[in-house]
Amino acid sequence: MVTLKQLAEQLNVSVSTVSKALHDSEEISPDTIERVKALAKFLNYKPNKLAVSLKNSKTNTIGVIIPNILNHFFAKALFAIEQEATKQGYNIITCLSNELQSKEEDSLQLLSNGSVDGFIMSIAEETQIISKTDHISNILKQDVPIVLFDRVSDNLETDKVIIDDFDAAYQATNHLISEGRQHIVLISNIDELSVGKLRTSGYLEALKESVNHTQDPVIVTIKREGSIEEHIDQLFKTHQTIDGIIAIDNTSGVVALQKALKHNYSIPDDMSIIGFSDENVLQFTDPKLSTISQHTLDIGKASVELLINRLNDKSSTDLVTKTIKAKLQLRGTTK
Amino acid sequence: MVTLKQLAEQLNVSVSTVSKALHDSEEISPDTIERVKALAKFLNYKPNKLAVSLKNSKTNTIGVIIPNILNHFFAKALFAIEQEATKQGYNIITCLSNELQSKEEDSLQLLSNGSVDGFIMSIAEETQIISKTDHISNILKQDVPIVLFDRVSDNLETDKVIIDDFDAAYQATNHLISEGRQHIVLISNIDELSVGKLRTSGYLEALKESVNHTQDPVIVTIKREGSIEEHIDQLFKTHQTIDGIIAIDNTSGVVALQKALKHNYSIPDDMSIIGFSDENVLQFTDPKLSTISQHTLDIGKASVELLINRLNDKSSTDLVTKTIKAKLQLRGTTK
DNA sequence: CTGAAAGCGCTAACAC
């Protein structure tokens, strides 16, 4: 690696002159600036980021902690975070917690030592289940800002970016009710998560409020990843009067549609299905799945904006929670 | 942030004593070590990684450049890379090239300044199309090691991790031939990529070698992401004798299956389909798609191993190319 | 206009 010192030696000037020249300092003669820059370019000089960061106590790097990169929602969020961060001159260091509290803690510890200016994260499933967030508040205590997105915790005093999970499920349910559906089932493999609980509440509330709708709520909870298909198959066997499905996670909507067609339901005549899936699954379904669109790109972008705002004004004490409205996208699986 | 200096002051010893104590140096009395460690723990001291890296000229960080994180193959590769890197005590800085040569170049430039010890990357589509890899060889010239995975280039002298793309497609095609299929079509939306070209060659070779098989090759090339469905629909309309499909990218196999069922083919009786998809799509298909399994986790792991080996022995000059054998996984869409 | 010197936080050779 070429250093300032080497440039200085070759040009017979001092290190500080070189440094200033490269920063277009007014103190330096145009001529010197010219010469310095020419040589720097020629030798492909790049300032050592470590040294600059150490000096400035500023890394221009954001730590991003993702619970599960194989979940398309998070992959897309990461995509958006990276894009916006790059645009704003920040790098990202990505850690994957794989839904484990221990890995989440490790990553926070490991990077909160000057490696990053702040964090953007979504809470690991395990952390949400055992509801222990000390490892996160410890970091906050050390004045390293954190933005939480999607999966958040009321116990943590941070900026947050969420979607209106309750409302989204509430509206989806109401839509099915307005279609005249009488037996609307909710399918979830995320009932341990904050977002899962909120979406379920929205569903329950919509059913409760609906006057001329007397069904009891039916909630299918799926624990293990692999068993979604079995559960849904089972559902169609045991509940033959089902005419509406709200799937509140990424994939079960698609699976439900698949199975419904297999069971010879005519969609959407016999049954309506609404999923929380991203558009990427649409190519796999026919008819096209109606979904609640989460505007994942906006979520990622907003997270970066919030964090950078916070970094630029650490003094500000009021926390902001930004809600990105989800939108019901009716396609081929609803009337 | 707590620093060595602060610890030293509180304990009335020198900074170097503290440093040594924390490293269990033999020079320091057990008693002092005890006291230092106790205070360090109490104050939650963490060595500033920037300073350590600067001092050691070693960051223990790997730069990972991913062409498209929304592609499940790359998400899974990233998953594997992160996992293995963490295991070996390395962090990763993730950059997304979004298939653009310019972003790839930016990322390499930005991080090859002491931020990372080396790179793991897969080449952007644009870079493969215009076949300009100077920005990569420039980094190599600066003695920053790079491991290429999946999409590689013959022009670059680096360690590589690839799958046996030619063989995989060759075998898949031969399998369909052995089933007695007479009109086997290849579908590709990645014909610009090195891996796409190799897979296509494998298909062509298998057809050519087959003695009692007289069909001409049929290759459907899809350019735009959104048009896969249309193209496949079209295919079934114009080529009604098709009885075999090899889809060489991540998604078109699933789409082909979907459409074939829609067109009332009985799968696998009337037609066999083999995709290059990951297991994650299986939940969306019925019958289950037969695939060529790419062992993506192994690819990621091997990439990290190769890079770390290289970092530990920069002198070694012989380049290694590791081939992770793909495996034909027959499921419900083949006989 | 240019240079010397201090310091970011850490390590390590070398005193004492």
Add this chain to the structure above:
DNA sequence: GTGTTAGCGCTTTCAG
């Protein structure tokens, strides 16, 4: 056993 010093590469104040 402990302390002093120099230096990683850079920025910045202050002197010249």
